Amino acid sequence: MQKTFKNEKILFAEPLFQCDGLAGFTRSELYENAIHRTLRINQLKKEHNWTQEDFDIAIRCLNYEVGFVIHLSMFIPAIERLATDDQKAKWLPLAESYRILGTYAQTELGHGTNLMALETTATFDPRTDEFVLRTPQLSSMKWWPGSLGKTATHAIVLAQLIIGNKNYGMNPFMVQLRSLEDHMPLPGIIVGDIGAKLGANSNDNGFLILNDVRIPRENMLARNSKVTKDGRYIQTSTNKANYATMVLVRLSIIRWAEDTIKNGSLIAIRYSAVRRQSSLQAGGPEMQVLDYQTQQYKIFPSLAASYALFFTYEAMMKEYEIAYAQIMRGNNQLLGQIHGQLSGLKAFASDLVTYELEMCRRSCGGHGYLKASVVGETLLHTLPLVTVEGDNTVMYLQCARYLLKQIAKALAGQDVDEPTSYLKKDILSYTCPVQKGEHCTNPNYLLKIYTQRAHSAIASVARQLQFDLESGKDQSSAFNNNLVSLVQAAKAHCQLCLMKNFVESVSALERTCSENLASVLRQLCLYFGLHGIVTASGEFLESEAIGLQQLEWIKAEELKSLAAIRPNAVALVDAFDLHDQTVMSALGRYDGNAYQHLFEAAKREPMNQTQVPPAYYKYLRDLIKGQPLAKL
Ligand SMILES: CC/C=C\C/C=C\C/C=C\C/C=C/C(=O)SCCNC(=O)CCNC(=O)[C@H](O)C(C)(C)COP(=O)(O)OP(=O)(O)OC[C@H]1O[C@@H](n2cnc3c(N)ncnc32)[C@H](O)[C@@H]1OP(=O)(O)O
Numbered sequence: 001m002q003k004t005f006k007n008e009k010i011l012f013a014e015p016l017f018q019c020d021g022l023a024g025f026t027r028s029e030l031y032e033n034a035i036h037r038t039l040r041i042n043q044l045k046k047e048h049n050w051t052q053e054d055f056d057i058a059i060r061c062l063n064y065e066v067g068f069v070i071h072l073s074m075f076i077p078a079i080e081r082l083a084t085d086d087q088k089a090k091w092l093p094l095a096e097s098y099r100i101l102g103t104y105a106q107t108e109l110g111h112g113t114n115l116m117a118l119e120t121t122a123t124f125d126p127r128t129d130e131f132v133l134r135t136p137q138l139s140s141m142k143w144w145p146g147s148l149g150k151t152a153t154h155a156i157v158l159a160q161l162i163i164g165n166k167n168y169g170m171n172p173f174m175v176q177l178r179s180l181e182d183h184m185p186l187p188g189i190i191v192g193d194i195g196a197k198l199g200a201n202s203n204d205n206g207f208l209i210l211n212d213v214r215i216p217r218e219n220m221l222a223r224n225s226k227v228t229k230d231g232r233y234i235q236t237s238t239n240k241a242n243y244a245t246m247v248l249v250r251l252s253i254i255r256w257a258e259d260t261i262k263n264g265s266l267i268a269i270r271y272s273a274v275r276r277q278s279s280l281q282a283g284g285p286e287m288q289v290l291d292y293q294t295q296q297y298k299i300f301p302s303l304a305a306s307y308a309l310f311f312t313y314e315a316m317m318k319e320y321e322i323a324y325a326q327i328m329r330g331n332n333q334l335l336g337q338i339h340g341q342l343s344g345l346k347a348f349a350s351d352l353v354t355y356e357l358e359m360c361r362r363s364c365g366g367h368g369y370l371k372a373s374v375v376g377e378t379l380l381h382t383l384p385l386v387t388v389e390g391d392n393t394v395m396y397l398q399c400a401r402y403l404l405k406q407i408a409k410a411l412a413g414q415d416v417d418e419p420t421s422y423l424k425k426d427i428l429s430y431t432c433p434v435q436k437g438e439h440c441t442n443p444n445y446l447l448k449i450y451t452q453r454a455h456s457a458i459a460s461v462a463r464q465l466q467f468d469l470e471s472g473k474d475q476s477s478a479f480n481n482n483l484v485s486l487v488q489a490a491k492a493h494c495q496l497c498l499m500k501n502f503v504e505s506v507s508a509l510e511r512t513c514s515e516n517l518a519s520v521l522r523q524l525c526l527y528f529g530l531h532g533i534v535t536a537s538g539e540f541l542e543s544e545a546i547g548l549q550q551l552e553w554i555k556a557e558e559l560k561s562l563a564a565i566r567p568n569a570v571a572l573v574d575a576f577d578l579h580d581q582t583v584m585s586a587l588g589r590y591d592g593n594a595y596q597h598l599f600e601a602a603k604r605e606p607m608n609q610t611q612v613p614p615a616y617y618k619y620l621r622d623l624i625k626g627q628p629l630a631k632l
């Protein structure tokens with residue numbers, strides 16, 4: 001599943017990368033440890049001639065618990081996508097050698113989603129050939145950018161470009177924040193950490209106030225637009241191209257989601273295989289909880305999602321690379337498609353894994369509430385994915401906006417993009433392919449059902465919008481009246497994408513892999529499809545993609561699938577080939593000795609380093625001895 005990291009032994013031989021000890025670290029210690037790790041991985045890369053892919057896999061092996069995440073995943077990619085060749089020649093070598101450390105400063109205290117309303121301004125001063133950057137009021141300060149708080153020496157600041165009295169919209173500006181001599185903030189710069197978060201506390205997400213900070217004109221990243229010395233604004237590409245970095249990170253988030261749900265399903269399934277609790281026959285032996293149908297029903301969706309997201313990431317990476325290559329040659333034809341697809345799939349993937357990770361946590365009983373199980377920590381670290389790089393609701397709506405355009409083209413007899421080619425079909429010519437129970441075991445039949453449900457959801461909201469407009473509602477009211485249906489249509493399209501990628505990937509694999517493996521993957525793909533229909537059965541019925549009889553057959557087949565997957569469940573998570581130090585879980589170790597590892601972890605608990613707690617001498621001793629307590 002994960003490209004086997006041939007350098008795993010080198011990485012995990014070093015105490016720095018052995019994760020047991022992170023519990024109990026303060027924020028400053030977590031922050032320092034993360035920086036230390038990234039720089040040490042960089043040294044290992046040089047010492048062992050690792051490739052960039054090896055470096056990236058090492059970061060993933062550590063669950064991104066490393067420093068400079070935004071520098072690596074946004075600051076450098078933003079220079080590559082938003083800077084001219086000359087600007088790249090200046091800034092990329094500095095960034096890639098860590099001579100400057102960057103962040104991507106777009107979100108403000110008052111605005112994150114609505115980029116048009118960002119308040120930070122960059123006003124061109126022709127007298128000095130500079131931009132003056134300011135955050136005019138409290139709500140304008142940049143707030144959230146990773147590494148901004150204590151690390152970044154530079155930021156790509158997204159600001160409204162002002163020339164004279166005209167606002168030319170959001171543009172990217174390279175701003176130095178700190179001295180490269182003593183790391184002190186430069187004049188006009190007020191910067192700091194925004195405080196502890198639910199998770200990811202090794203990252204110094206920060207705030208930034210800009211008080212009339214002056215930067216040279218050449219610091220405006222000018223691949224897509226520039227300002228001439230005499231103050232003319234020249235747009236060389238669509239201003240949407242300035243959104244390109246976000247598209248890339250949304251793709252990365254799909255893989256991040258895949259990585260986290262693999263960890264969660266591995267912990268839940270391995271622990272469920274060793275945990276014995278209760279028995280079905282009175283007086284009989286205690287059962288592996290993995291044999292309870294309800295336990296399988298809880299955690300096999302995370303197993304199927306792991307494989308579904310793996311195949312979708314692989315497919316979307318190919319789609320992105322084709323689009324990005326064209327965009328960087330100035331051909332924006334695929335920009336709308338890749339934006340619509342990745343907006344929706346980032347939202348769907350992060351929604352899916354946050355839900356399934358909680359089910360994995362619950363499936364571990366009380367021990368799932370211990371930090372040493374790591375499944376809860378994994379969930380906390382994954383929660384931001386439903387917000388970062390675009391709040392999921394807003395991302396679904398961007399996807400829906402794209403789908404509405406595509407169905408309008410389809411209905412007008414025009415060409416549509418490949419991912420929405422199903423919208424060209426005649427929706428009324430559909431007949432449910434499942435006409436008897438055994439038809440439910442055909443993933444291709446299920447794919448037709450997903451297709452009809454998505455087509456129906458998109459067509460239905462398009463019709464309702466048209467009806468509202470023809471009834472006299474203005475565009476924004478009509479839209480707001482249908483936001484829930486628009487989100488539903490986007491989710492239906494995304495779920496179809498996952499199912500399609502799963503079916504097509506397994507079909508391609510079975511041409512080269514053993515029949516045994518093919519049959520296991522087919523079974524998992526089938527289960528993913530059946531479960532997806534059951535969990536959204538109302539929408540599948542409403543779209544008439546299935547009827548009640550088909551739903552009855554599908555539900556029965558889903559439960560049969562659980563039993564079919566059971567014998568291979570542990571092997572399917574072992575196939576992730578994740579090192580114990582990556583998973584870090586006392587419950588999910590390869591050796592299965594969950595209780596021993598839990599007890600080892602408890603013994604490492606700092607409170608257990610002394611037998612008698614300090615509180616005994618302060619409070620408990622007099623209390624227990626019946627002595628009067630001193631005034632507290
Ligand atoms: C090693 C580490 C691995 C991985 C790292 C992963 C994550 C790192 C962790 C955290 C980092 C977090 C970083 C951040 O969060 S950065 C900030 C992210 N912020 C957002 O995403 C803001 C979301 N809001 C928006 O994108 C826009 O405001 C919105 C799209 C909602 C609205 O855009 P706009 O105001 O321009 O209006 P519209 O009319 O909707 O769109 C106009 C037009 O532009 C097209 N469009 C919009 N966005 C994009 C895009 N990204 N790419 C291309 N095109 C875009 C849109 O389709 C419209 O086009 P058209 O319909 O043709 O008019």
Ligand SMILES: Cc1cc2nc3c(=O)[nH]c(=O)nc-3n(C[C@H](O)[C@H](O)[C@H](O)COP(=O)(O)OP(=O)(O)OC[C@H]3O[C@@H](n4cnc5c(N)ncnc54)[C@H](O)[C@@H]3O)c2cc1C
Nearest residue numbers: 104105106107111112113144145146384387389390391393
């Ligand atoms: C861990 C973390 C790291 C981050 N790192 C960075 C970073 O490095 N750089 C950076 O610039 N930013 C960063 N961010 C900020 C992030 O990009 C924003 O939080 C995100 O874009 C959401 O915007 P918001 O916070 O303004 O939410 P809001 O948009 O205020 O969302 C609040 C609610 O309003 C709803 N809503 C908003 N607009 C609409 C709409 N048009 N239609 C329907 N509903 C709507 C949302 O669905 C949500 O329910 C980070 C955030 C987090 C949590």
